[in-house]
Amino acid sequence: MAIVASGPVAPSTASAQKGAGPLLRAWRERRRVSQLELALRADSSARHISFIETGRSRPSEEMVLRLAEHLDVPVRERNALLLAAGYAPCYPETPLDAPALDALRDGLERLILGYEPYPALVVDATYDVVAANRGVTMLLAGVPESLLAPPLNAMRLTLHPEGLAPRIRNLRAWRGHLLAQMERQIALHRSPALRALYEEVAAYPVPEECGAVEEPDEEVPYFALPMRIEHEGRLLSFVSSISTFNTPMDVTVAELAIETFLPADPATVKYLHMLMS
Template sequence: MNTTRPHPPKVAHAGQPGARDPFGAHLRHWRTHRRLSQLDLAQEAEVSTRHLSYVETGRAAPSREMVLRLAERLEVPLRERNALLVAAGFAPMYRQRSLDDPALAAARRAVDLVLKGHEPFPALAVDRHWNLVAHNALVPMLMEGAAPALLQGPINVLRLSLHPEGLAPRIANLAQWRTHLLERLQQQIAATGDPVLQALHDELEAYPPPAVHHDLPAIDTALSAVAVPIQFVTPNGVLSFITTITIFGTPVDVTLQELAVESFFPADEQTAAALAALAAQTAR
């Protein structure tokens, strides 16, 4: 598994072509979404500009190899690569299965090991739309106090975090964390062009601005210079975390490519001690 995630430049969102649209419409969408001219893409894919133009306008049909080469150069996610293949008249190449599918048993074990191994600190796994897939024993502690409607499956962790009836009132540095999450979501939209993520971004952005103010404990200056912390108000005091995202490095399954594990690390000694004590109480 890989702990890095690309951060493509922001681009204007445009609606994706439908399932019945021709291959050329899909190709043009991704080419313009990546802000490439036909000449740029032709050079990247090592094809003639004339042939690429013919493919985009429907005057020429691409081979399966050509579809995959263009998708690779355009960094099209696996789900959308299947749509490109179907639009060109070929069978989908990448399977999409539930994480509970026996074929993904090894991957599920890897996720569970990461989650369990991260205790006594919180860790969770989410799908491409930030819906909760799995979590370790510490995560329910972070969800305490949220409105029951937000805790009904599927739980969207971004909505839960920023909703006024969710965790937002307990996030001491809500303004800073809200800005971070919206920027992070915008980067994902730029990479995928996913309209569901765009709708989620618009919803979160429309939530009322932070109105609760807390006295924040000091964050290590060196730490805050490289990571945005999240600070939770709890009965045990303010707990400060930084987070990392872990993804599968070489997925050939749609589900695995879209799966991410977020791990919370204590940003100070007080948080580490409080979580260790809480884990000890829970284990009794």
């Protein structure tokens, strides 16, 4: 599945009318950092930090970026902080299909293709799939066309009662993991689009056949929570790993995530190699 451009993410809810101070204070409190600790990290003073947060002092552009870096503020929200402080955003948001990102797209495609026969995909900030390999399309066999229409959404495909959900043997545990992951992202990004997606998928009914809690397989000592999914009469087990880019300088790149599914038992390894040989 080739990389495709996804729709724009809703802009931050930050309001420039309130200034940067309240937003910086909110990020500092979210990170559980005191004014003194932040001042030491940013080579400033607690008094200056206090003045910035209360609006008594307007921070320089360099100070806004320095504080945002020490508070690990996401790139999109750093732009919102700059706007709130009266400065222009400094991080571009380049469309994924733009020529400037040709090398990135090529690298991502090579990465997930090289991971075959195991599943791997690339998603954006709202879990829309922008690229996937044959391992993923294999798992999606039998999913209704209505769920496969663009934009393909990984959370919707996994948790929808007509999607993969009825085939996931440990659905309650895997569903809980996915919803908790989304909750962490919502707390970090404050995205209305992500919140709407969460409310949608959290409301999906759990298929009746998944009502019982599956007992763990004592013969397989899993090293992480697996997704145990049926495929053509076989039970496959995967553990998931998510990778993002270090020090991104573009909003689009910052919000991409590469999810790979590592086989969690020898039987899954053998079956996938046989299936795609």
